[in-house]
Amino acid sequence: MADSDLAEAALRLCQKRGAEQAEALLIRHQEKATSVFNQKVQFSAANETTRIIVRAFRDHRGAVIHGYVATEEMLETLVNQVISILPHTSPDKYLGGAGSSGVVSGPLEIFDERLAQLPLNGVEKIALAAEQKIKERDKRTENLITTDLQVQTQTVTLRTSAGFSGSYQHTLATLFANAAVDDADQRNLLGTAATITRSLDGLDLNKTAERAVQDLTRTVGTRPAPAGEFPVLFAPTSAWSIAALLFQMCSGSATLMVETLRLGKLNDAVCSPQLTLVDDATKKDGIGSAPFDHEGVKSARKVVIEKGVLKDYLLNSYYGRSLQRSSTGNAVANGDARFGVRFSNAYIETGDSDPDDIVADLKRGFLVTRFLSPSMPLSANFTQAAEGFWIEDGKVAYPVRAAAIAAPLREMLAGVVAVGKDLDPATAIASPTLLVDKMNISPLM
């Protein structure tokens, strides 16, 4: 059965069972993946799955079914189940579909036919070539390189009882490279790099290899960082986690939590005036771009924090109604009838400082290149384990072992005193270099 027919069938079933509103979203996922190690293809996969999410509403009550359902018969069983639980959910006047809907006009360049048509052996050849590029740059890594390449094509189909009917395709290639050193004295060195792109031409093997080899040297000769209060400089490879925290604070689904943690509300200054946050689902070639969200709301560009002030929330239709605002087109389908909120292409706007100048101006400080645990839940205190380099007299002095860095979150966000001009928005969330004036550092000895 075609996706659009299955979506239509789901709507009909819901309505037949008494739903006043319904939506059916189908995501057909085709994936070719390979893993290369030691010059051999160790693993290759070609998968095809179809995920369906159906939302049904009646009397201001809502429920969801979702999963991998191959046939209309199985769908019917599940629709019956979900309709049967509707009376047991609480009425909520904000529940319901998006109502207004739309599609971004003009191409978003999120689908590459050449990438979609790449055969599995073509995927394997690219992964093998990436391995070769790393080996050419650092002979010590020979026989210790893993390259994983996944090429995905998704077809997203949405039908709603309000009359929305839309479908789009997008492609995504993700290349991971891990390179270790075969050296008795330096056994515990591993360099990693990742590239994510919408197109075949975006798979820059040289750049990925270069970054993996650079990363390999990061842990050579590490020493403990000094303990105490110091400036902390977040390189873009770690600063994106700070951006992600800020976007959690701007989510319309988290307002109660954010206010409870006293992190701010609309029109409050929530961070340094040097910071402006943008979410842009219409960015050409963007990893998070789409013509419409999972409720059929047209994608848009939003400035959510402007010069440190929370100007807008990221919203879907439910949280929009509950806050007397409009959806910003950031709905993501999940198992909750309210749906979730997610960013699309989210970034901290580029600043005017050259990162090299920021380093040169530091007497002493910690340059963080990565967090041991990059995803962080919201909390009033920021306390994380980080890796990177120690800066002494304006120069990178030595790589440091992992160290704990801590500060109250509000103080840390307010303490951003410089923003680099090195934004590289190649991923769905990105940040330029950020300098925080002081944080407490506790080194791993």
Added chain:
Amino acid sequence: MPGSKFSRRNFLQAGLAAGTGFALWELYRLGFSNQIDRNNASLRAFAEMGLDQEQLRKLLDIALEGGGEYADIFLETSLSSYLGFNGEQFQNSGFEAITGAAIRVSTRNGTSFRAVTDLSWKSLTQAAREAGTASRSDVRLPPSSLKPLQTPNLYPSASPALFEAITEKQQFLNRVVESTQKAYEHVRVAIANYRDTLRFLTVATSDGVFAHDTRPLLKLTISVAAADLNTGKTGTCFFNGGGHYGLEYFQQHPPEQLGRRAAEIVRHQVEGVAAPSGQLPVVLGPGYSGVLMHEAVGHGLEADFNIKGYSVYSGRIGESVASPLCTIYDDGRRENLNGSINFDDEGVPSSRTPLIERGRLTGYLHSRETAAKMKVPLTGNGRRQSFSYPPLPRMTNTYLEKGETPSEEIIRSVDFGIYARTFWGGSVNITTGDFTFFPLEAFLIEKGRVTAPLNKVILLGNGPEIMNRVVMIGDDLEISDTLWDCGKQGQMVPVTVGTPTIKVEAMTVGGSNG
């Protein structure tokens, strides 16, 4: 019935004709109610779809018709019901269904894998042919012959929660939220989420394994945020309980117990003082602190990392990697625990695998692939999130064996340090062995007594270094009944952890008080 449309339609029509209205549901229920051999409910469920033993044997032969050294088929139907409660409204209600199959063919050079949600015979045979074509070998195996795998049942619940009335489940949500709010006046947010899952699994392998499992899983989570408006201090907590149970879980573990503990944890955070930082003695309480074993040891012993030489533990079997006081097991055979499995997702019975014995590294955790490459026995640790992922070496229930020292004596031995007893997770750099883990609840130890609770703190260390600094081990081993979800290469699997009280003589404590 090769060549014909599989019989799900007839199967459903039969159910509908019986007047149930929920044919598939009723047949799953019927399958599970076969109490003679509950695990075979999976066999029954898939056989009704036309995927019986003979069909699976034929698929294996098709996968291997071009040559190959090993092939397997993984069939899954997973059904979940879930609902949430915020103290005022029942929200977030629904069902999740996952149905699919994966076919895998291996040679000495590599593995090819196909996952599909279309379970028609045409789709399955195409997947088997493609997997076989991609992994050709000159090795020819004889036609497959399948024998049922018999294992003890580690999840003896007679009544899976999936089939219980939603009103039954709602009362547990009410009770956990109410008890959380009552237990601490500064609670501002208390949201309970409930989920039960029933996974019907079948594994058929070219070396003759024909295994069926029906895995119930139940999880009740409470998310709490508290703020004291007078002091401006806040706290947050995610806390859960459950395992391979039906609703009978709540008879032994009343929801109020979970609610009161969650409230106590956030109260300790709100009332907490700024944590010290630096190198300090750390006492880890029993149960949840086993996350240390998971992060500092377990991940580094997953064999896929070690085959590539990427782990800090690579090539170190037989070496001393921990204090001689330490003996660590991964044990998938403990009844009802979150990480327990009758057999792994490759049809290998789970086992109790010694990882470290008296400080010496004794072994790694294996999937079929890594065990074959390292030429060692299988450990039953080949696990996957669902049919659409390939199996990887993963932990199950990982714990440190108990020692002989009473926990009070361990705390008395510390003049100034940290006592941490509840955690929400952790993370590790496999190659350096550096890890961090995050206490939900920690206290100061001053002059041999647990004193003030601490606001946010993290603990940081290096696996082998910290395990060599374990100087005391308590006699109070506990396995946490918290449902941990362990992530690796984009896949989550359920695990749990355990430990008795232990003392690490020095560890990096990251707090905001320098």
